[in-house]
Amino acid sequence: MLAGNNILLIISGGIAAYKSLDLIRRMRERGASVTPVMTQAACEFVTPLSVSALAGVQVYHDLFDLTAESDMGHIQLSRSADLVVVAPATADLIAKMANGLANDLASTLLLATDTPVLIAPAMNVRMWDHPATQRNLAQLVADGVHIVGPNPGDMACGEYGPGRMSEPLEIIDAIAAHFAPRPLEGHKVLVTSGPTHEPIDPVRYIANRSSGAQGTAIAAALRDLGADVRFVTGPADVPPPNGVQVIQVESAYDMFDAVKANLDVSCAIFAAAVADWRVENASGSKIKKQNGSLPELSLTENPDILAHVAQLGTDARPPLVIGFAA
Numbered sequence: 001m002l003a004g005n006n007i008l009l010i011i012s013g014g015i016a017a018y019k020s021l022d023l024i025r026r027m028r029e030r031g032a033s034v035t036p037v038m039t040q041a042a043c044e045f046v047t048p049l050s051v052s053a054l055a056g057v058q059v060y061h062d063l064f065d066l067t068a069e070s071d072m073g074h075i076q077l078s079r080s081a082d083l084v085v086v087a088p089a090t091a092d093l094i095a096k097m098a099n100g101l102a103n104d105l106a107s108t109l110l111l112a113t114d115t116p117v118l119i120a121p122a123m124n125v126r127m128w129d130h131p132a133t134q135r136n137l138a139q140l141v142a143d144g145v146h147i148v149g150p151n152p153g154d155m156a157c158g159e160y161g162p163g164r165m166s167e168p169l170e171i172i173d174a175i176a177a178h179f180a181p182r183p184l185e186g187h188k189v190l191v192t193s194g195p196t197h198e199p200i201d202p203v204r205y206i207a208n209r210s211s212g213a214q215g216t217a218i219a220a221a222l223r224d225l226g227a228d229v230r231f232v233t234g235p236a237d238v239p240p241p242n243g244v245q246v247i248q249v250e251s252a253y254d255m256f257d258a259v260k261a262n263l264d265v266s267c268a269i270f271a272a273a274v275a276d277w278r279v280e281n282a283s284g285s286k287i288k289k290q291n292g293s294l295p296e297l298s299l300t301e302n303p304d305i306l307a308h309v310a311q312l313g314t315d316a317r318p319p320l321v322i323g324f325a326a
Helices: 015-029 048-054 067-071 073-079 090-100 107-110 125-129 130-142 170-180 213-224 251-258 305-310
Strands: 006-011 035-036 082-087 117-121 153-155 159-165 188-193 198-201 205-208 227-235 245-248 269-271 277-279 298-300 321-325
Touching: 006 015, 006 107, 006 170, 015 035, 015 082, 015 170, 035 048, 035 107, 048 305, 067 251, 073 107, 082 090, 090 107, 090 130, 117 170, 117 227, 170 205, 170 213, 188 198, 188 251, 198 245, 198 277, 205 251, 205 277, 213 227, 213 269, 227 251, 251 305, 269 305
Parallel strands: 006 035, 006 082, 082 117, 188 227, 188 269, 227 245, 269 321
Antiparallel strands: 153 159, 198 205, 277 298
16 A cells, blocks of 8 residues: 555654554554654653654654764655655644744755655644644645645543544555555545434434445545545444545535536536435424324425436536435
């Protein structure tokens, strides 16, 4: 998968730095050679000795290491890689990258490289949500930097939200996608996935058992082939893949609206398990039990999203429309 590729791994100073050890092991298992660079703060979380033992080569962490400079130099180090991976990428290092600062070895390498860069952000949820961080990320995207994650979850500080570094296997998937052939580069593809929930009242709904696994796998495969994927998903059990545009919906009509707004694509693939019916007049408040009497639910048919798109004129629908039926 990664055989023959040299990956420059920059480890910055966050609690997620320990995951870099597993990431190194998994990259090497797949045939990549890994050159590790650590910030001084990263050395406080994991030891250079541990990183070096797993990578099988020395660790670079000092911009003013004369021996390292005479051997390779920070310019050559940045140019020798096929991909630069920053994991974890802290808010501090992201800010340096976005603003062209270079005051240590890691930031100097990132400023000096013309090699593709992939970052895996990791930080407190408040830092992630801060406007300055979001501006910096937008600048990096504009500069062509690829971003994987972060994931939502529990933080070391006790808070919950987005900011957890992607798991090593998720980062491996993003690295593999970078090196994979990209025959669909430049093509936009719409994929629908997951179930829909049709409300009965604010706390109850009609649904089905779709997990969203099929649509997620299709979207991930298209992403790996280079497509620009728009992923319209209902409330699925499986998390959406990284590297795609995710459009979350709830009901069949929500999905219908999202699909109609995203038909300017080369291909549309319909893998969602859309509910056939909805409650005609969903209650705006919770329906109470009343002496054992059952509520009467009047059902009405939902729109057939695939049929609607397929029946559009050739100038209004994607050139290729694919549907799945259970």
